[in-house]
Amino acid sequence: MKTLNKKAPPVNLNLNVRGLRVSATLQINEVSDRLHREGKKIYKLGLGQSPFPVPNPVCEELKANAHQKAYLPVKGLRELRGAVADYYRRSEGVDYNPDSILVGPGSKELMFILQLVYYGDLLIPTPSWVSYAPQAHIIGRHIRWLPTSINNCWKLMPEEIERHCQSDPDRPRLVILNYPNNPSGCTYTSDELKEIARVAKKYSLVVLSDEIYAELHHQGRNVSIARYYPEGTIIGGGLSKWCGAGGWRLGTFAFPRSLNWLLDAMASVASETYTSTSAPIQYAAVRAYSGGLEIEEYLANSRRILKALGKYMARRLQKMGVSVSDPRGAFYLFPNFNALRPLMKERGILTSRDLCAELLNETGVATIPGEAFGRPAEELTLRISYVDFDGARALVAAAQEPDKPLNSSFLNQYCTNCVEAMDQIASFLKK
Numbered sequence: 001m002k003t004l005n006k007k008a009p010p011v012n013l014n015l016n017v018r019g020l021r022v023s024a025t026l027q028i029n030e031v032s033d034r035l036h037r038e039g040k041k042i043y044k045l046g047l048g049q050s051p052f053p054v055p056n057p058v059c060e061e062l063k064a065n066a067h068q069k070a071y072l073p074v075k076g077l078r079e080l081r082g083a084v085a086d087y088y089r090r091s092e093g094v095d096y097n098p099d100s101i102l103v104g105p106g107s108k109e110l111m112f113i114l115q116l117v118y119y120g121d122l123l124i125p126t127p128s129w130v131s132y133a134p135q136a137h138i139i140g141r142h143i144r145w146l147p148t149s150i151n152n153c154w155k156l157m158p159e160e161i162e163r164h165c166q167s168d169p170d171r172p173r174l175v176i177l178n179y180p181n182n183p184s185g186c187t188y189t190s191d192e193l194k195e196i197a198r199v200a201k202k203y204s205l206v207v208l209s210d211e212i213y214a215e216l217h218h219q220g221r222n223v224s225i226a227r228y229y230p231e232g233t234i235i236g237g238g239l240s241k242w243c244g245a246g247g248w249r250l251g252t253f254a255f256p257r258s259l260n261w262l263l264d265a266m267a268s269v270a271s272e273t274y275t276s277t278s279a280p281i282q283y284a285a286v287r288a289y290s291g292g293l294e295i296e297e298y299l300a301n302s303r304r305i306l307k308a309l310g311k312y313m314a315r316r317l318q319k320m321g322v323s324v325s326d327p328r329g330a331f332y333l334f335p336n337f338n339a340l341r342p343l344m345k346e347r348g349i350l351t352s353r354d355l356c357a358e359l360l361n362e363t364g365v366a367t368i369p370g371e372a373f374g375r376p377a378e379e380l381t382l383r384i385s386y387v388d389f390d391g392a393r394a395l396v397a398a399a400q401e402p403d404k405p406l407n408s409s410f411l412n413q414y415c416t417n418c419v420e421a422m423d424q425i426a427s428f429l430k431k
């Protein structure tokens with residue numbers, strides 16, 4: 001696969017930035033778009049972008065606020081901070097108020113600033129979303145990858161956190177927990193979260209609970225670790241995934257009172273860097289966070305489609321002899337092709353990068369190699385984002401068939417590219 005950064009970097013680049021490439025998620029998107037422009041049929045299962053449109057009332061609110069031109073407060077529009085606090089009080093029963101919320105231009109930027117202001121090691125499971133570790137690397141934090149197991153759906157287990165912390169119990173640490181998970185599509189049970197909360201409390205860890213996919217829990221039943229460890233948990237969220245508005249760039253962090261000092265330090269950095277988040281987008285976000293029937297229906301149908309499609313894609317892969325867990329939320333799968341290694345070896349495929357490149361080259365199916373998520377280079381894992389379909393069309397059709405699971409003829413009709421991508425992978429593996 002061609003990379004965007006081809007030239008050797010000038011030697012006066014910051015040491016922590018030397019060799020840094022465009023993030024794997026954005027790179028695959030640009031490569032896919034280029035191949036598509038060149039006339040190749042591409043199945044865009046690379047970038048994790050919501051297939052659904054921004055709900056109508058939220059779009060209308062954006063139009064109505066196009067004239068909002070003033071710089072807004074650094075921490076965010078007061079009304080929006082209130083709407084986000086209310087949203088978390090409704091969904092998690094945790095006591096937030098407008099002062100608990102920080103609004104930023106995407107939760108990714110907020111994560112970066114958090115890592116900048118908080119002095120501590122970064123603990124993340126392998127696999128983890130592609131940007132947590134590079135952000136720590138840019139800032140110069142130590143990155144500690146904690147092992148997981150495919151048999152446990154790649155989840156971070158409390159014993160691993162304990163094992164890591166016990167040798168140096170007082171060291172400051174930030175652990176990022178992401179659920180429903182990117183890249184695995186799995187999530188934690190309440191009991192698992194309680195156990196993680198117990199260990200986090202014991203070692204005074206700061207937990208960034210990245211819940212950007214919370215509303216895309218396929219059963220609509222996300223539970224936050226903030227319920228069990230409120231004093232040490234920051235909840236990350238935003239409009240990108242559940243509201244189909246990745247390009248709007250609006251993220252939120254919800255802080256407990258005990259971590260207000262972190263919120264304030266982040267706001268100081270924000271004031272010296274991005275100033276404040278786009279004003280019209282913030283006004284529109286108030287509407288998104290206020291909820292209501294139309295948004296509930298939009299979410300219910302989004303979940304039904306993702307649930308049916310995720311299950312279908314996982315089944316298809318399992319039938320091909322690929323190891324993959326059934327997803328519980330978001331729009332990702334993290335299949336492992338290791339069982340097919342002899343076959344792959346014959347074709348010169350030795351790493352996840354080789355696998356990803358060959359798949360794209362031979363079939364047009366774009367995915368991201370497991371290595372970008374912190375997995376060993378030789379492990380044949382990939383991330384699949386099952387988002388290549390017209391979400392607006394699928395939502396209308398799903399709304400016409402309420403109250404029943406969506407079957408394969410629905411998926412064939414409305415998620416055709418995702419279904420065809422599975423056919424392509426099946427024939428790729430038979431070659």
Ligand code: GLU
Pocket residue numbers: 023025026046047048049108129130131182
């Ligand atoms: N979170 C999305 C993904 O993992 C895309 C956005 C991004 O990486 O900035 O594909």
